[in-house]
Amino acid sequence: MSASPRTRPVASPPVRSLRRDAAQNRVRLLKAAEEVFAKSGLSASVDEVARVAGVGMGTLYRRFPTKDALIRELVVDLTKQILGIARQAQEVPDGAGLESFLFATADLMAANRGCLARLWDSRDADDVKDECRTVIAGLLADAKAHGRFRPEAEIGDIDLLFWSLRGVLRATQGLSASGSRRHIAVMIAGWRPSPDPLPEPPLSPEQTERIRRGSPSS
Amino acid sequence: MSASPRTRPVASPPVRSLRRDAAQNRVRLLKAAEEVFAKSGLSASVDEVARVAGVGMGTLYRRFPTKDALIRELVVDLTKQILGIARQAQEVPDGAGLESFLFATADLMAANRGCLARLWDSRDADDVKDECRTVIAGLLADAKAHGRFRPEAEIGDIDLLFWSLRGVLRATQGLSASGSRRHIAVMIAGWRPSPDPLPEPPLSPEQTERIRRGSPSS
Amino acid sequence: MSASPRTRPVASPPVRSLRRDAAQNRVRLLKAAEEVFAKSGLSASVDEVARVAGVGMGTLYRRFPTKDALIRELVVDLTKQILGIARQAQEVPDGAGLESFLFATADLMAANRGCLARLWDSRDADDVKDECRTVIAGLLADAKAHGRFRPEAEIGDIDLLFWSLRGVLRATQGLSASGSRRHIAVMIAGWRPSPDPLPEPPLSPEQTERIRRGSPSS
Amino acid sequence: MSASPRTRPVASPPVRSLRRDAAQNRVRLLKAAEEVFAKSGLSASVDEVARVAGVGMGTLYRRFPTKDALIRELVVDLTKQILGIARQAQEVPDGAGLESFLFATADLMAANRGCLARLWDSRDADDVKDECRTVIAGLLADAKAHGRFRPEAEIGDIDLLFWSLRGVLRATQGLSASGSRRHIAVMIAGWRPSPDPLPEPPLSPEQTERIRRGSPSS
DNA sequence: AATGAATGAGTGTTCATTCAT
């Protein structure tokens, strides 16, 4: 809090930093949005968000031009955290990175249910998601190389896995993350190498892409 | 089913077809609702449903007293079909009934995405769902007895599986059922008996019940 | 009920008589309308009226071109009955005709509350009402001549009295006619000749007329 | 009230007049509602009220959560004014308070016809109405004690009187208050002590209560 | 910069009236 060496010099020009209270309001609004959307879904009113944040409507709309932009910001934040987790998982040895990534992400999502509905099927934070995807692809390759995942597993299967996880999290709203952890555990078991091949082919990359690039639904 | 003498000749018109029109409209409305809700979610407007069905607002409200009742009807119809599938699955030998039930249900749900959001977390058609659950519990016991499912599997895990399936179906809107079939295949593989125990405990029956009896969310 | 001399010959052409069942439906509808409107006000739906009458909507609209016409018919019927009472009151001796007319009319209205809201301020049955007014004017003159009513009483004061009576009947819906009878009694007492003149002038005939000819309100 | 030092100079604008606008709109809405309901009845649409007030629908609903609440506010306002009049009437000597109360109330109601339909048969402002009733009972007792009202007069008869007054006011919409004043004058004359007893008994308190506590009708 | 009042298009629903059967 003191003027430590880390503090960015006041005059730094490239990103015009928000004034202290403005930034505070921004954070407050994001927290309130997460809370409100987690409780009542994305159809909750912006008035409710502003009320919980303790700011006026005008302030909300000064920080975020539309309700959609507010949600998008939640999505971007969450995506960035997931990317962080994925990168940490790269350090895990013996091809177990993917698994630890999945469990950690499930826990993170359980604590950030507000914007899950928009997490994987909107064009928000596409660059971050692309990077995330690259890292995950590496984790998957590593897992397969170490014999922890079936060789048939493709990156699109991780999409499937996340979509299914979202379904579990949506249903277990208000409960602990144990449901989603159990779900992840079963899915990982399903992806372990096995003499029985999967009877169903994977989604084609085109299909997956169409979904990932899809417009945000209601 | 055969052309029995009782079958009225196709061309006879003047019999009392008033009801037939009404029934036609009913079906048209349900189809339109399924289509519209599948595309735009349950928050789609009833005007849109009526427009797609090609009828006036009043007709919709003559058949279904509220928008909710319309959705409920979709849910009830689908639940009944699922129960039918479950019963057929009871005939499948060697403990494979559960698996064929899961694949068939995934296909059915893929063709009826409109009301999935209400399928498992509303109190609609509770009696049918309860019966469904009983049949499924039998299928699961059978599968476990034949060594096709882990002994740790509980009925609540089937809930988890359906919630995850809903997530996949929601994400793959507009696509074929292949994604959901692949997901089911992986999950079944995950439930196959294995020396590695699942690291996570199941949801308690109380938790599952709380979700199943929950109020319809947005 | 027998073919008495008074019975109009069946073949009489000038008014084409409705077929028996049609006339029955007409009566049933009027009774149902009276009942429904008395219970729920004139804003009750025509569906309800048809339902209570036990006929279809089409039948209702065949007999009465609009809801308004149905109400008007109730008004006309009631007005005719009031005219009948007024004429009978002409036979009462000693200037007491007006008073007996008022009590009798109050009772009649209490039993026909359905259309009271339209009774005195619409243009329905204007000819009958005009005749009614003439007879009442005679009763009033008679009452004044016999010293039973103040000489200051004018025909417009009878309008006032009926309007006030309607207010009482509206308020005492569901109760007996005793409230309205008491009200009439007090008003008659107020109109008895007295040394104290009324401090307020009567409504001008123009004002009264404007109300009587007013458009039907909601 | 005088130009005290505290009075802020008229021209000072920047003080915090947000609330002033809101209050202005509130008053404008109440005036518009009164006007619209007086002209078209309580079934007039809220759009019409908003239009006449010159504000958007949202503003109306910001001030009053439902149409009913708007009407209720009119009722409450009017009831409070009536209570004020009743209290002033307590100062009138010689038992004439009730009469001056009745005339003043008739004038007030004539200027506030919009919500009369709800004034006496809803549970709005019940506490104010109860107090009003107590004061009126005192006025009536005083009038009887001074020989200005028949001893048979009961508080329920004042209800009757007000119901009848409402009928007159409803009918004389668009006219001056002279009709209602004349009506009050006649009723007061009718309640003057007289050797002729009223031929009808009063409403029982139970009956009156049932009406006063009745649900709002259409 | 912050506030919260104002806006108005949109929602679910009703109901007088029409019309196919």
Added chain:
DNA sequence: TATGAATGAACACTCATTCAT
């Protein structure tokens, strides 16, 4: 002719967004 299903304009009310203060 009788039926009741179909119609659609109208209603009460909501909410994302704008704007005066």
